[in-house]
Amino acid sequence: MKAKKALAKTMPPKEKSGRIQAGIRQQEAVTFLTMQHVEVARGETIVLHDVSLEIGLGEHVAILGPNGCGKSTLIKTLTCECYPIVQPQTVLRLFGRERWDVSQLRRRLGVVSADLPGERTPLTVGRDVVVSGFFSASTLWPNLQVTDDMRVAASEALELMQAEHLAAKFVGQMSAGEQRRIMIARALVHRPQMLLLDEPSNALDIAAQRELREALRHVARQGTGILMITHHLADILPEIDRVILMKAGRIYADGAKEELITRETLSELFGVDLDLTVRHGYFHSW
Numbered sequence: 001m002k003a004k005k006a007l008a009k010t011m012p013p014k015e016k017s018g019r020i021q022a023g024i025r026q027q028e029a030v031t032f033l034t035m036q037h038v039e040v041a042r043g044e045t046i047v048l049h050d051v052s053l054e055i056g057l058g059e060h061v062a063i064l065g066p067n068g069c070g071k072s073t074l075i076k077t078l079t080c081e082c083y084p085i086v087q088p089q090t091v092l093r094l095f096g097r098e099r100w101d102v103s104q105l106r107r108r109l110g111v112v113s114a115d116l117p118g119e120r121t122p123l124t125v126g127r128d129v130v131v132s133g134f135f136s137a138s139t140l141w142p143n144l145q146v147t148d149d150m151r152v153a154a155s156e157a158l159e160l161m162q163a164e165h166l167a168a169k170f171v172g173q174m175s176a177g178e179q180r181r182i183m184i185a186r187a188l189v190h191r192p193q194m195l196l197l198d199e200p201s202n203a204l205d206i207a208a209q210r211e212l213r214e215a216l217r218h219v220a221r222q223g224t225g226i227l228m229i230t231h232h233l234a235d236i237l238p239e240i241d242r243v244i245l246m247k248a249g250r251i252y253a254d255g256a257k258e259e260l261i262t263r264e265t266l267s268e269l270f271g272v273d274l275d276l277t278v279r280h281g282y283f284h285s286w
């Protein structure tokens, strides 16, 4: 399908009566995301179709769906790496606002993808990579002005991720699990309101997956909202109570995890006959 009109900006605010507008603002003070009828194109193809979603601040949500269904594109739309097609019915509001200076927006979001931020990152020690999160940099370049407060915040983020022992270790010499914890500490260093994670347990061995989940549970319990894309049901922490299922660029289902993580629903979503079990608050499928 051809993109209708891909423009690199979000929609202007709609005119509303003062009273309604004030009511909406009040409601949005506790809303992380409002999406209405959002369509997003990658190249010439529309890959998100008519997506409408509302996510509250501090909510813990997992997004599941088959390969290529648009999960990463959805997250990239929140981080302004992808933009909605401009249409009259489209609304995209983050933290109650439709327009953002991207660097300011990113200060309120912690974003963790499977990739390291840059070529220099492996040659940088853990603590410096965490501090570099303040500058959205791949390493601590000499021209960056690091304050004592930043160093304190980096120590706190390392502590939160139980990664203090990695502070002086080069990222290139860390295991995949250790690197992932450092990258999450980097994303948390400026105390974001929401942490966005794209397949956090990818490439981690069983022990590292378990350690990562414990660390993320700790983050979730401290009040930071978590929005996580995953292919592994076991990544859905007990603290995550809502799941969004996506299929072919659309929201397939959105609701309480107990209602949606079922053998029938997942078999239908992935198009295979799955088995499912729940143990100690975690789901497992095969």
Ligand SMILES: Nc1ncnc2c1ncn2[C@@H]1O[C@H](COP(=O)(O)OP(=O)(O)OP(=O)(O)O)[C@@H](O)[C@H]1O
Binding pocket: 042, 043, 047, 065, 066, 067, 068, 069, 070, 071, 072, 073, 074
């Ligand atoms: N840079 C790009 N240019 C063109 N098409 C792209 C690009 N990136 C992704 N796509 C296409 O957009 C669609 C959605 O991709 P996306 O990465 O959002 O899916 P996903 O659900 O995250 O997939 P996966 O589970 O495999 O990571 C796919 O059809 C993909 O091929």
